[in-house]
Amino acid sequence: MIETIINKYKNKSFLISYSGGLDSTVLLHQFLKIKKKVPQIKIRAIHINHNLTFHSKEWVQHCKNTCLIHKIPLIIENIHVDKNEKNLEEKLRIKRYTIIYKHLFLNEILLTGHHMNDQCETFFLSLKRGSGPTGLSGMSFKTILGSKTIIRPFLNTTKKTLSSWAYHKNLKWIEDFSNSNINYDRNFIRKKIIPVLEKKWPFFLNNCLRAMNICQEETALLKNLLHEKINNYIKFDGSLNVKTLKNMQKELATALIRHWISLKTIKMPSYKNIQCIYYQMLFSRKDANPKIILKTNEIRRYKDSLYFIKTQPSLKNQFLFWHDVNYRLTLPNTLGYLVQDKNGVALPKPKNNQLINIRFQYEDNILILGRNKKRKIKKIWQEKNIPPWLRNQIPLLFYNNIFVSALGVFVVNMNNIHKETWTITWKNDFFSKENCSFSFY
Structure with missing residues (x-):
């Protein structure tokens, strides 16, 4: 399977999620074996230290030594969480993948050592949560997260097979004794549920995998149909x-x-x-x-x-003073910045004694340019089709306490008090933001 992956993605590099346990150790050494035949492939490894046991530092050193011997670049990252937190396994998984995702190069594929037993455990966890076909599909052989790829080569391989290979090759790996703690849901399923089922039905794991594959196929079909309709x-x-x-x-x-x-x-x-x-x-x-x-x-x-x-923090009570208009004013919440230039909107120029300030809330009636009657600002937002959650993210320009403009939306009629004009540009991608990264939360 690994040779097939290398042949298919021969122009890619690979980042191995290396815990130092049996599964990732076999994964690492199988890649090293193939690298002798195909020396041009590039391999890196990443070890996430969860800091849940006093053995953690020993495991880090074990991974360092292994990668040093085989000349594999190794990334070490640490996670610190409260051991008594609820849903600890899920939170650690999210933190782990978030860190790994940030380290992945664009031309790099993440490889994990998940196997058939892991897949079956995931199936039972999904049942516990009351998941539908998508959740019961479990892990996919290949997953696209944002712009990056995860591949799990061992999903059709049992833990027993990996263990046999490791013993045959005299490999050394870490034994995490916390895996025996049945207070964790996955460990409970691993130690108390699956052995009973396998003893009664020896082919249970294979049949469980087949059921998950059927769910994956049904989910993929539904997804394709919905994608056309959406x-x-x-x-x-x-x-x-x-x-x-x-x-x-x-x-x-x-x-x-x-x-x-x-x-x-x-x-x-x-x-x-x-x-x-x-x-x-x-x-x-x-x-x-x-x-x-x-x-x-x-x-x-x-x-x-x-x-x-x-979700953005509210800016309703924020004030920003623009003391020197020769320099741009950076706005909060990644809203961009204001700059005086020739390309902006023409506005009444402030008097020398007026303080230029930016606010994000105003509740009074106003008269905007081109109108002959005041209206509540809420009505103007509605008229301009500005949704409620965007209204307190738009910079409002004031001279002292005089409301001048909702930048990019409207200008207040100031009755020609200020005859001179200047131009301000709001540089931003506020109305066209798209988050292209993947969120594990």
């Missing part, structure tokens, strides 16, 4: 048109919502969250502003569309 409902700005979803069968509507979220490269929300999105977003009042929080992101509805946005 284009009819996604607008030019990436939002999802929910007006038509309300009138279709619930199962299809929720499937389309799930698929739309899957395009955002985040961990898929739970079944319960998808149901909340369906009922609260599609069937709430037309003037409501519902919100579903998904870790560091949000699903929001505005008018007849669903928006997927990254």
